[in-house]
Amino acid sequence: xxxxxxxxxxxxxxxxxxxxxxxxxxxxxxxxxxxxxxxxxxxxxxxxxxxxxxxxxxxxxxxxxxxxxxxxxxxxxxxxxxxxxxxxxxxxxxxxxxxxxxxxxxxxxxxxxxxxxxxxxxxxxxxxxxxxxxxxxxxxxxxxxxxxxxxxxxxxxxxxxxxxxxxxxxxxxxxxxxxxxxxxxxxxxxxxxxxxxxxxxxxxxxxxxxxxxxxxxxxxxxxxxxxxxxxxxxxxxxxxxxxxxxxxxxxxxxxxxxxxxxxxxxxxxxxxxxxxxxx
Ligand SMILES: Cc1cc2nc3c(=O)[nH]c(=O)nc-3n(C[C@H](O)[C@H](O)[C@H](O)COP(=O)(O)OP(=O)(O)OC[C@H]3O[C@@H](n4cnc5c(N)ncnc54)[C@H](O)[C@@H]3O)c2cc1C
Numbered sequence: 001x002x003x004x005x006x007x008x009x010x011x012x013x014x015x016x017x018x019x020x021x022x023x024x025x026x027x028x029x030x031x032x033x034x035x036x037x038x039x040x041x042x043x044x045x046x047x048x049x050x051x052x053x054x055x056x057x058x059x060x061x062x063x064x065x066x067x068x069x070x071x072x073x074x075x076x077x078x079x080x081x082x083x084x085x086x087x088x089x090x091x092x093x094x095x096x097x098x099x100x101x102x103x104x105x106x107x108x109x110x111x112x113x114x115x116x117x118x119x120x121x122x123x124x125x126x127x128x129x130x131x132x133x134x135x136x137x138x139x140x141x142x143x144x145x146x147x148x149x150x151x152x153x154x155x156x157x158x159x160x161x162x163x164x165x166x167x168x169x170x171x172x173x174x175x176x177x178x179x180x181x182x183x184x185x186x187x188x189x190x191x192x193x194x195x196x197x198x199x200x201x202x203x204x205x206x207x208x209x210x211x212x213x214x215x216x217x218x219x220x221x222x223x224x225x226x227x228x229x230x231x232x233x234x235x236x237x238x239x240x241x242x243x244x245x246x247x248x249x250x251x252x253x254x255x256x257x258x259x260x261x262x263x264x265x266x267x268x269x270x271x272x273x274x275x276x277x278x279x
Pocket of ligand 1: 081082083084085097098099100101102105106107108109110143144145147148195250251252253254255256257258259267
């Protein structure tokens with residue numbers, strides 16, 4: 001649970017922008033707002049970003065003092081999106097967030113497309129869990145999950161093993177990923193098909209040989225809704241993973257804004273799995 005200071009929303013300012021691959025834009029935020037955000041280390045890996053209304057106004061929630069955000073006006077929630085803090089450096093007061101460039105139809109994607117140094121947005125909430133210590137990991141995600149996967153790999157325990165299956169548009173979207181653990185990276189390409197319309201990630205993930213017997217294993221899955229639902233069924237089948245050893249969260253839903261997806265199915269979360277805190 002975040003503490004009172006940690007729940008204070010803050011305004012963060014764009015310092016640098018770089019396209020790390022053709023479809024992935026890294027925006028570095030810096031300055032006092034990042035310092036405030038970083039003052040509560042429990043606020044990573046997820047972050048709630050609040051974008052300005054079309055008229056340029058930025059409405060931030062406040063802290064109701066009980067561990068939840070209070071929204072001054074419920075319509076503000078439609079300007080909030082969940083992202084991953086790819087890198088947070090409290091000393092330099094810098095924070096990197098990687099945005100998939102999926103076009104102007106998305107509020108966040110469109111904002112990132114046109115962002116300039118000096119632009120400001122809100123940062124609130126945050127939280128989420130890190131993968132628990134295990135012997136073997138199955139990590140599955142599309143490019144929206146790539147920042148979380150990159151971050152997670154860097155923090156896995158030395159000596160652990162596993163496989164990460166990652167879907168991207170094509171080979172130009174590969175990123176250099178490092179880990180103290182021994183994780184085999186398998187890239188899956190859509191080769192021209194739109195995101196969220198193919199089964200390549202699911203097929204490649206289901207082809208992974210999961211170790212049997214007395215091996216402490218953990219499965220982490222985040223992608224478009226249809227894939228995560230199908231993955232959950234596969235993870236449960238034949239006792240591959242017990243529920244508490246999985247974290248399965250839909251990161252987006254084709255044809256829905258994040259606001260609509262959260263409202264309709266709470267990101268496809270189910271009870272009694274290892275839980276991620278999204279709100
Ligand atoms: C815990 C968590 C962490 C996340 N971390 C990241 C992250 O670090 N980087 C990142 O880029 N995303 C991340 N996402 C996913 C991101 O929140 C969604 O993709 C979100 O919908 C993007 O908001 P938007 O305003 O751009 O689009 P929205 O306004 O939400 O949606 C508009 C339209 O765009 C479509 N759409 C949304 N995302 C995509 C996509 N990736 N490709 C194609 N079409 C899409 C929707 O289906 C909808 O039709 C994360 C999600 C969660 C739950």
